[in-house]
Amino acid sequence: MRIRKITNTLVELTELGFGAAVIGNLYRVTPAHDARAAVETAWDAGIRYFDTAPHYGLGLSERRLGAVLRDRPRDAYVISSKVGRLLVPHDQPRGVDSEGFAVRDDLRREWDFSRDGVLRSIEATLERTGLDRLDVVYLHDPDDHWKQAAEEAMPALADLRDQGVIGAVGAGMNQSAMLARFLRETAADVVMLAGRYSLLDQSSLDDVLPAAEEHGKSVVAVGVFNSGLLSHDRPAEGMKYDYRAAPVDLVARARAIADVCEEHGTTLPAAAIAFPFTHPRIINVTLGMRDGDQVTRNAALHSRPVPGGLWADLRARGLIRADVPETDPHGEGERCH
Template sequence: MHQRKIHNTHVELTELGFGASVIGNLYRITPAEEAAAAIDAAWDAGIRYFDTAPHYGLGLSERRLGAALKGRPRDEYVLSSKVGRLLVPNDHPRGTDTEGFVVRDDLRRQWDFSRDGVLRSLEDTLQRTGLDRLDIVYLHDPDDHWRQAAEEAMPALAALRDQGVIGAIGAGMNQSAMLARFLRETPADVVMLAGRYTLLDQTALDDVLPTAEEHGKSVVAVGVFNSGLLSRDHPTQGMKYDYQDAPPELLDRARAIADVCTTHGTTLPAAAIAFPYTHPSVVNVTLGMRNPDQLARNVELHRTTVPDGLWDDLRAQGLIRPDVPAPHVPGRSAPCL
């Protein structure tokens, strides 16, 4: 599997990454053996970038990922986690977490982007994973905490990076405008962009992507299926877009894109995975994968050749923006036959 380097760092990511939110029991229970088998299958497929966070299952994702990676050569993979939500004892548990994960709520999340909060969060993550270091650390969803995140958390991470403790630092969010600010105004190396550079939403072309290119920084793309609407060959009524039922106009657009994909001998989900690589600042696409079957499907989709002519036709039909650049990654596409 091809690797791409985060600009101005020594950190290299495989083009496809393993997103570990789902093995934290996102929306439903994932048995421990199934989660471990998914990570084993990812390793066998050549994936060497794994992303997690304390938020995912109140630490369950970090524990499971750390257990599965422990014993593997530490220099052969890249591990990222996040800071900004400390896990603290919950004095008023109701039995089950209320933020989308099917886990007990003996702990609760506490926002904290202070320097001490960052250091404590990192220490807790290393304890939960049982691993010796993190390669990338992102500020997690600092939407309502810009000042503390930019003025306290990011300098704390930068100091650790400059000491060689962390390889790269950044922020991960569902919006692109503030990520552009992090790239412009802070020492961030990379941002994790969720859902804002996809076949259905290219708003990142207005801010974070040109900023990354201008400043020589990198972007990891996640949420490329926009919560599911782009995950099937033929989208159907009731599928989700950004965690809600897809509006009719977006469903119609997804179907139109799917039809163009068919004429080019490919599929909507394969194109959805390939699309972020049209921009030169994108170094990785990370997907949530719950079990070996999902892993095998996503790897196969990633390896599918998507003809360059597809993007040309989508531009010509007004289904993607005219300023979407041509693909740049060797091996990701081939001329239209």
């Protein structure tokens, strides 16, 4: 699988990444054997970038991911996790986590973007994963914590990067405007952009992507299926868009895009995975995958060439923005071989 480098670092990511939120029991239980099979199948498919976080299943995702990866050669893969939510004992557990994960709530999340919080979070992640280091660390959803995240957490991460403890630092969130600030105003090398550069939402062309261009920094795209609406060949009513029921007009637009994809001999989900690479600053698409079958499907979709004329046709029909770059997603770009 092709790889691309996070600009100005030594960290290289495979173009397709494994998002480990779902193996932390996001929305429903993922059996342990399915979680292991997902990671092992991703490895067999050539995926070497794995992303997790303490938030995902109150540490379950980190434990499950580490249990598989710790048996692999450490220099053969890249793992990222996140800081900003410390896991602390829950003094009034109710039995089930209240933030979308099907796990017991013996622990709870505590926001902390202080330097001490960053160091404690990384130490706890290493203990849960059983690994000796993290390659990339992101600030996780600092939407309401800009000052502490920018003035304490990011400098703490940058110090660890400069000491060679971690390879790259950044921030990840569902909005793009603040990510642009991290690129312009802090030592971030890379940002994880959730859902804001997809076939249905190109709003990051107004902020984070120009900032990445201006400062020569990198972007990892996640949420490219927009919570599921773009994950099937034929979108249906009742599917999710950004964690909610998809509006009727967006379902209709997704169906129109699917029609154009079919005309070009491809599918909507294949195009959804390929689309972010139209922008030269996007170096990776990371997908949440619950079991081996999902990994096999997504790896196959990623490997299929998407006709370059598709993007021009979608622009001409007004189905994507006119300022979407002309870049061929299968051109050389910043790939390393």
